[in-house]
Amino acid sequence: MALSGIQIYKLLPQTNCKECGFPTCLAFAMKLAAKQVELSACPYVTEAAQKQLAESAAPPIRLVTLKAAGGEAKAGNEVVMFRHEKTFYNRPGLFVRVKASEGAEAIGKKVAEADAYKVNYVGLDFTLDGFAVEADGGDFAGAVKAVRGASKRPLILIGKDPAALEPGLQALTGETPLLYAANASNWEAMADLAKKYTAALVVSGETPDALADLTQKIQAKGVEDMVLDPGGKNMSQMLTAWTQLRRLALKSNFRPLGYPIIAFPCDAKDEGVAAAQAIAKYAGFVVLSEFKPEAIYPLLVLRQNIYTDPQKPIQVTPGIYEINQPKPESPVLVTTNFSITYFAVANEVEGSGLPAWLVVCDAEGMSVLTAWAAGKFDAERIAKTIKGFDVASKVSKKRIVLPGHVAVLSGELEAELPDWEIKVGPREAVDIPAFYKQVLM
Numbered sequence: 001m002a003l004s005g006i007q008i009y010k011l012l013p014q015t016n017c018k019e020c021g022f023p024t025c026l027a028f029a030m031k032l033a034a035k036q037v038e039l040s041a042c043p044y045v046t047e048a049a050q051k052q053l054a055e056s057a058a059p060p061i062r063l064v065t066l067k068a069a070g071g072e073a074k075a076g077n078e079v080v081m082f083r084h085e086k087t088f089y090n091r092p093g094l095f096v097r098v099k100a101s102e103g104a105e106a107i108g109k110k111v112a113e114a115d116a117y118k119v120n121y122v123g124l125d126f127t128l129d130g131f132a133v134e135a136d137g138g139d140f141a142g143a144v145k146a147v148r149g150a151s152k153r154p155l156i157l158i159g160k161d162p163a164a165l166e167p168g169l170q171a172l173t174g175e176t177p178l179l180y181a182a183n184a185s186n187w188e189a190m191a192d193l194a195k196k197y198t199a200a201l202v203v204s205g206e207t208p209d210a211l212a213d214l215t216q217k218i219q220a221k222g223v224e225d226m227v228l229d230p231g232g233k234n235m236s237q238m239l240t241a242w243t244q245l246r247r248l249a250l251k252s253n254f255r256p257l258g259y260p261i262i263a264f265p266c267d268a269k270d271e272g273v274a275a276a277q278a279i280a281k282y283a284g285f286v287v288l289s290e291f292k293p294e295a296i297y298p299l300l301v302l303r304q305n306i307y308t309d310p311q312k313p314i315q316v317t318p319g320i321y322e323i324n325q326p327k328p329e330s331p332v333l334v335t336t337n338f339s340i341t342y343f344a345v346a347n348e349v350e351g352s353g354l355p356a357w358l359v360v361c362d363a364e365g366m367s368v369l370t371a372w373a374a375g376k377f378d379a380e381r382i383a384k385t386i387k388g389f390d391v392a393s394k395v396s397k398k399r400i401v402l403p404g405h406v407a408v409l410s411g412e413l414e415a416e417l418p419d420w421e422i423k424v425g426p427r428e429a430v431d432i433p434a435f436y437k438q439v440l441m
């Protein structure tokens with residue numbers, strides 16, 4: 001059973017030294033009980049206390065990390081059922097499946113194309129996370145080598161026969177791949193294989209009882225990193241199974257089911273919808289049938305939106321941004337540092353080909369209206385930003401364009417910046433190019 005904050009507090013040094021980043025040991029204990037900090041943040045816990053606290057310190061869903069020369073794919077360590085309760089931490093890895101029977105040349109080509117995929121969304125670069133190689137009767141080791149020749153990202157090796165999977169594992173020295181899958185009939189051999197090659201292991205079972213039985217047996221054989229495959233014939237069954245597993249892990253702290261989940265939308269009737277469901281609730285690894293940018297992009301954006309901390313908006317760094325090589329006579333546009341606001345404005349101006357200085361104020365990551373309502377985007381703050389970044393030294397014509405939504409600030413800003421001409425721009429970013437041509441040229 002997990003310990004309460006007070007029980008944890010009694011095991012801490014109680015010196016309130018603050019080295020953990022909290023003002024008191026009690027505050028740290030409360031955070032530890034809520035599984036929002038790591039026990040290692042306190043350097044003074046005795047060995048005896050560490051043992052007692054291990055249960056409380058361990059995350060309810062084990063963190064499983066797949067490793068390869070080209071990066072890592074992490075799943076687990078989640079602490080809430082719903083994102084609005086706190087946040088989801090480790091974004092589910094998106095993997096594209098290839099089959100050994102496709103042949104090395106075709107696999108290499110397919111993987112190289114998918115591996116090179118990179119797309120930018122509000123300043124963030126998105127890529128795929130890895131590949132799944134299925135032993136379906138062809139040259140499995142050759143298939144794994146072909147993938148490795150084209151990508152260094154983490155791998156999932158799929159096959160029910162341990163003897164067929166082993167040649168693939170031999171080609172991945174020094175890596176931590178994920179093996180799929182141990183079931184009631186092959187679990188011993190699969191556990192041996194996972195242990196021998198330090199791989200993580202998927203455990204497949206149709207009911208929570210069957211899964212829990214297998215994870216305990218496999219753990220007893222020395223394999224710690226496991227991933228659950230509860231199966232499910234349709235989306236409704238999958239959602240029910242995944243939700244049940246998450247509840248048992250988080251709400252009942254049932255350790256035998258405290259592992260990430262793998263999803264195979266590639267086998268579903270409507271793959272895109274099934275993948276979206278898996279990302280939302282509650283997959284840690286998602287295997288897709290093929291690489292299609294038009295299908296992958298919305299999944300990457302959906303994933304980003306779900307795995308963004310709702311308490312910390314995505315932000316850009318405050319500063320002065322040059323768009324279309326502005327000249328001293330170019331206008332100065334002002335906005336906030338909420339990423340979506342910034343990119344809405346920057347993209348419109350950039351797309352118009354018109355030069356401008358874009359000054360981004362620190363509004364704690366809020367959009368213009370929200371920041372204004374919260375007192376984070378006012379005349380004083382804008383003036384401070386203009387002065388702080390010495391915008392005046394870059395321009396010969398001192399003109400500031402305020403977002404139309406905060407027209408009310410123009411008078412106060414004139415008082416704060418008496419040397420500057422203050423113009424009120426449009427409310428929507430999409431209207432900036434027309435405004436620019438009509439008013440600023």
Ligand code: SF4
Nearest residue numbers: 016017018020025042
């Ligand atoms: S570092 Fe340890 S001893 Fe110091 S305040 Fe934090 S919990 Fe207490």
